[in-house]
Amino acid sequence: MCSAGAPRAATYLGFLGHVDWTLVLVAQSTAVMNKEHEYVLGQSARAARRLEIQDAHFADVSERLLDDLALRPNDRVVELGCGPGGFTQRIFRRLGAGGVVVGVDTSESLQSQARRVLEGKGPARFEPVLADIAQLGTWLSGADVVVGRAVLHHVPMVEFMLGRLRAALRPGTRVGFLEPDFRAPLARLAYLEATGRPGLKPLAAWATAINRLYLARGLSPAVGATLALALEGAGYRDVRSAWEECRSDRAMVENMLLFYDEVRDRLTSLGIMTAEEIARQQGLLRAAHAESLPPAWATFRAACEA
Ligand SMILES: C[S@@+](CC[C@H](N)C(=O)[O-])C[C@H]1O[C@@H](n2cnc3c(N)ncnc32)[C@H](O)[C@@H]1O
Numbered sequence: 001m002c003s004a005g006a007p008r009a010a011t012y013l014g015f016l017g018h019v020d021w022t023l024v025l026v027a028q029s030t031a032v033m034n035k036e037h038e039y040v041l042g043q044s045a046r047a048a049r050r051l052e053i054q055d056a057h058f059a060d061v062s063e064r065l066l067d068d069l070a071l072r073p074n075d076r077v078v079e080l081g082c083g084p085g086g087f088t089q090r091i092f093r094r095l096g097a098g099g100v101v102v103g104v105d106t107s108e109s110l111q112s113q114a115r116r117v118l119e120g121k122g123p124a125r126f127e128p129v130l131a132d133i134a135q136l137g138t139w140l141s142g143a144d145v146v147v148g149r150a151v152l153h154h155v156p157m158v159e160f161m162l163g164r165l166r167a168a169l170r171p172g173t174r175v176g177f178l179e180p181d182f183r184a185p186l187a188r189l190a191y192l193e194a195t196g197r198p199g200l201k202p203l204a205a206w207a208t209a210i211n212r213l214y215l216a217r218g219l220s221p222a223v224g225a226t227l228a229l230a231l232e233g234a235g236y237r238d239v240r241s242a243w244e245e246c247r248s249d250r251a252m253v254e255n256m257l258l259f260y261d262e263v264r265d266r267l268t269s270l271g272i273m274t275a276e277e278i279a280r281q282q283g284l285l286r287a288a289h290a291e292s293l294p295p296a297w298a299t300f301r302a303a304c305e306a
Contacts, residue, residue, distance in 0.1 A: 048084040048113050050258035053251045054150070055086030061244055061299050062090055062149060062178060068240060068303035069176045074098035075144040080133045081105055081151025085114030087178075088126065091147070095124035102139050104129045134161050136168050143169060146306075149178040153214065153223045163234040169306035175236060176303040179224030182210055185245060185295045192294060202284040203248075203296045205273075206256045209281075212272045213263060224300030236304040243300050248293035253285050256296075 055062070071077065073096030082088050082103030091101050103126060105111045111128045118126045129139040133148075134155050140146070146169065152158045169175070186207055193200045214221040228241035246252065260267075260278050267273045273281075 045113070046258060047262055048110065050255055050262065051084050051086055051110075053255045053258070055090075057246055057251055057255065058087075058149065058178065058299065061246075061301060062087055064242075065147070065149075065176050065178050065301045065303060066090060066094060068301070069145055069147065069174045071095065071145065076100045076102065076142050077145040077147060078102045078104065078140055078143040080146065080148035081154065082114050082128070083107070083110045083151075085117040085126075087147075087149040088114055088118060089121055092118060092122040092124050092126075095122065097123035099124035100127060101125070102127045102129055102143070104131050104133055104139055106130065106132050134158075136161070136164055140165075140168055143173055145174045145176075147176050150180055152177055152179055152227070153219060153221055156218045156220075158220075158223055159230045159234075162230055166234045166236055166306050171306055173306040174303070175231075175306055176301070177224075177227060178299055178301045179227060181224055181243065181298040181300055182207055182221045183225070184243070185298055188294055189296070199288060200293070202256075202281050202288060203293060205277075205281045206259070206285070207296060209267055209273055210259065213267060213270065216270045216272065227300055228302045231302055231304050236306060239302060239304040241300065241302040243298060245295040245298040248290055248295055250290045252293075252296065253288060253290045256285055257282055 071091065071094040073094075075095060077091055077095070077100065079088055079091065079101055082101070082105050085103070088101055088103055092099075095101070101124060103111060103114055105114075105128070108130055111130065115126060115128060129137075131137055131139060133151065146165065152162075155161060165175070186204070189200055189203055189207075193204070211221050228239050231239045260282055264275060264278055267278060268275050
């Protein structure tokens with residue numbers, strides 16, 4: 001996106017003589033944000049169901065991230081992109097009566113599902129904030145911990161936010177992210193296919209669809225791969241990172257089927273897939289023996305201190 005966009009911006013701004021590329025890139029990302037602020041995936045109850053499946057899939061690695069962050073009962077935890085509250089529930093379990101989760105999200109409907117899900121789930125308090133995490137706000141004040149699961153790749157040029165985040169936080173604030181990896185496992189998939197393993201085409205088709213959808217919306221589906229480097233570059237301390245593949249099972253296949261249902265119109269209007277092709281791929285996924293499929297995605301996780 002940047003390399004394609006920069007020459008166009010240079011032509012447009014050429015009369016100014018000196019071009020500040022940082023400003024150009026920020027302006028581009030802001031333009032994407034304003035124009036396409038809408039979350040690229042769905043916000044319905046069905047989307048919440050897909051995120052519930054994803055939560056089960058990410059259960060162990062999510063708990064490991066929370067272990068890395070050493071949550072304390074009275075922590076004030078700011079959760080970026082809390083969505084319907086799957087990860088929030090895990091944070092809640094580790095907090096006591098003095099603990100607070102500030103759940104920041106742009107989706108009112110997903111956030112209200114979080115509010116319902118968290119009712120009676122523990123002594124901690126949930127404070128929902130409807131805001132775009134790219135624009136840091138007063139909701140960060142007093143944070144002991146800042147955390148986000150599967151949200152960074154939804155923010156264009158999110159590295160700018162990560163740098164500004166460190167500047168805004170008290171030194172010592174614990175920070176951690178979990179991001180999906182929709183790319184690295186594809187190399188093994190292709191190798192297996194090329195050496196005669198049948199039945200992998202629906203995984204490759206799904207991975208192609210989600211990557212192309214993100215790229216079409218100016219989002220990097222691989223932001224997790226450079227996350228630890230970006231955090232170190234911004235001066236975060238004690239950056240610990242890990243990469244883990246997720247097993248393939250029925251839940252993963254259901255997640256993929258729901259993804260197609262959620263974004264069918266977007267995939268077709270962007271010319272990524274036809275409705276007929278989506279239906280065909282869904283049929284192939286339903287017929288697949290999920291447990292014998294290789295991993296189709298993985299996770300990056302990083303924990304550090306501001
Ligand atoms: C894949 S979902 C993950 C939800 C939740 N963190 C979880 O793991 O279940 C991404 C969430 O990020 C939110 N989101 C996307 N872009 C955002 C932005 N710029 N500011 C705040 N929230 C955002 C979406 O509304 C959605 O709830």
